[in-house]
Amino acid sequence: MMPARARLEQYADELRSRGSDDPAILASLCEVYWQLGRQPESVETYRSFLRHEAPAPDPDFDRIYVAGLLATGTSPTPTRRRARFIHLVELLRRTRDVPGAVVECGCFQGLSSFVMCSYLKQWAPGFDGSGYHVFDSFEGLSEPTLDDDIPETWDNAANLRLMSYAGNFAASLEQVRKNLAAFPRISFHKGWIPLCFAHLPEARYRFVHVDVDLYDPTLDAFNYFYPRLSAKGIIASDDYTWPGARTAIDDFCAERGITFDVTAHGQAVLVK
Numbered sequence: 129m130m131p132a133r134a135r136l137e138q139y140a141d142e143l144r145s146r147g148s149d150d151p152a153i154l155a156s157l158c159e160v161y162w163q164l165g166r167q168p169e170s171v172e173t174y175r176s177f178l179r180h181e182a183p184a185p186d187p188d189f190d191r192i193y194v195a196g197l198l199a200t201g202t203s204p205t206p207t208r209r210r211a212r213f214i215h216l217v218e219l220l221r222r223t224r225d226v227p228g229a230v231v232e233c234g235c236f237q238g239l240s241s242f243v244m245c246s247y248l249k250q251w252a253p254g255f256d257g258s259g260y261h262v263f264d265s266f267e268g269l270s271e272p273t274l275d276d277d278i279p280e281t282w283d284n285a286a287n288l289r290l291m292s293y294a295g296n297f298a299a300s301l302e303q304v305r306k307n308l309a310a311f312p313r314i315s316f317h318k319g320w321i322p323l324c325f326a327h328l329p330e331a332r333y334r335f336v337h338v339d340v341d342l343y344d345p346t347l348d349a350f351n352y353f354y355p356r357l358s359a360k361g362i363i364a365s366d367d368y369t370w371p372g373a374r375t376a377i378d379d380f381c382a383e384r385g386i387t388f389d390v391t392a393h394g395q396a397v398l399v400k
């Protein structure tokens with residue numbers, strides 16, 4: 129039997145020979161190059177893919193996003209991530225004049241933080257990471273519980289099941305610091321949510337991005353940050369498509385009579 133790598137190389141040849149003008153083929157080629165460790169070709173193919181996508185509202189977005197992929201060693205696929213991040217930036221933009229710090233709970237290799245910090249720098253050229261906080265175990269997801277069970281009928285169930293295990297999405301603090309070196313004053317808080325909130329000084333926050341996928345840490349992050357959010361501040365979860373995170377947000381909001389929006393990209397958004 130042909131070794132896996134040779135099969136992938138053969139598949140890349142086949143995709144290339146099928147032409148460069150079909151976005152579905154370009155997306156597959158991106159993924160195959162990435163799996164082969166051919167990062168520059170993957171990102172170059174992604175640039176071609178982008179020509180088929182609706183332009184971002186901000187003409188700088190794709191430059192920043194691609195710089196983030198390269199800085200954090202993140203695959204361009206899944207390609208639907210771009211639309212979510214465009215929206216994330218628009219949410220962050222809405223809090224530009226709100227007082228308080230900016231937070232991300234769950235950074236993995238730092239891509240979403242790279243994009244948000246790049247915009248904070250664009251809006252305030254002296255921005256060096258001060259007032260930006262990252263909370264993460266740097267050991268990946270915590271243990272899923274019964275609240276994280278993924279029903280058979282759930283949209284994308286098979287994929288979510290593959291991703292939903294303790295330790296997935298682990299990147300070391302040392303690596304993430306390097307990936308985000310352009311913003312040297314970011315405050316990194318290593319530890320499990322909610323333990324890593326225990327000794328924080330009281331502070332106000334204007335924007336909190338929660339991307340920890342599971343029920344417990346999502347609920348814990350909302351419990352901690354929502355009361356500390358400034359008026360007109362936003363807490364947004366990336367994960368309304370994950371059963372555990374969705375139930376946590378539903379439970380949190382139902383208990384307090386809070387309403388929230390869900391974006392077309394599966395983000396839940398609470399404005400205070």
Ligand SMILES: C[S@@+](CC[C@H](N)C(=O)[O-])C[C@H]1O[C@@H](n2cnc3c(N)ncnc32)[C@H](O)[C@@H]1O
Pocket residue numbers: 233234235236237238239240241263264265266267268269270296297298299319320321322339340341342345
């Ligand atoms: C999906 S990844 C985040 C992706 C990142 N926001 C991005 O878009 O580039 C989920 C992250 O949540 C972190 N995480 C999950 N459960 C956690 C917990 N209980 N405490 C701290 N971090 C946790 C993982 O370590 C991982 O970095």
